[in-house]
Amino acid sequence: MESKKRLDHIFFALSDSRRRDILEELSEGKKTVGQLADNFDVTLGAISKHVKLLENADLIYKSKRGRTVYCHMNFDIWKEVAMYIGMHKRFWSNRLDELENYINGDDGA
Amino acid sequence: MESKKRLDHIFFALSDSRRRDILEELSEGKKTVGQLADNFDVTLGAISKHVKLLENADLIYKSKRGRTVYCHMNFDIWKEVAMYIGMHKRFWSNRLDELENYINGDDGA
DNA sequence: TTGATATTTAATAAAAATATTAATTACAAA
DNA sequence: TTTGTAATTAATATTTTTATTAAATATCAA
Secondary structure, eight states: HHHHHHHHHHHHHHHHHHHHHHHHHHHHHHHEHHHHHHTSSSSSHHHHHHHHHHHEEEEETEEEEEEEEEEEETHHHHHHHHHHHHHHHHHHHHTTTHHHHHTTTTTTO | HHHHHHHHHHHHHTTTTHHHHHHHHHSSSSSEHHHHHHHHHSSSHHHHHHHHHHHTSSSSEEEEETTTTEEEEEEEEEHHHHHHHHHGGGGGGGGGHHHHHHHHHHHHO
């Protein structure tokens, strides 16, 4: 039940290409909120909110040094996402015959 | 640029647990819109819209027989999602084996 | 044709997401 | 302490999402 909401948040966070772009940037190393904002066409406040959403989805985490906030990719979370995807991918590779039925149109529908 | 929107749609579709539940049902085989609606606490109209959204994200497709509409899982789409997740492979360097298992689906299960 | 069934869509309303500007908090350094 | 910088938050407006009921469309079946 709880993991459902967790996946809700993760997938929703990933559903915005601006946020995925932020993740791409962070994949190269930590960046401050301000540095992230410089690369996008929206205000610092907007980026701050995107960052917060990504943080709530556990896709990233923050560390603070003085008044500067660094954002880091949370590597562990991808395991959870991959598990969900892998579940389905595994499913269809195990049922190739069924897939063929769909493709061939002789599945009754 | 176009694939960005594609991923937007896919991830957004996956961000709702009701829609993920629909996918779970379809992973067991085709179902009509009405059959899907029977299993949820919302109206048929609401399910019809969820189904349409899943269809627009290419996560499912429909086939029609008479007045009945069957919904089918689109197995191929998971490859695309897995590719995005797989892109982040390098961040797991120390968990590469696990990742390979999840993404490649050859985890022996 | 008439009437029932399966699904979609229109009209509507409520809740959520997103962006902006401006105010606020937190910290650094002169 | 005062001033300036980094980031967050509040107030606000706009757009999007989601659900409902009811009407419309399409098909079956007598």
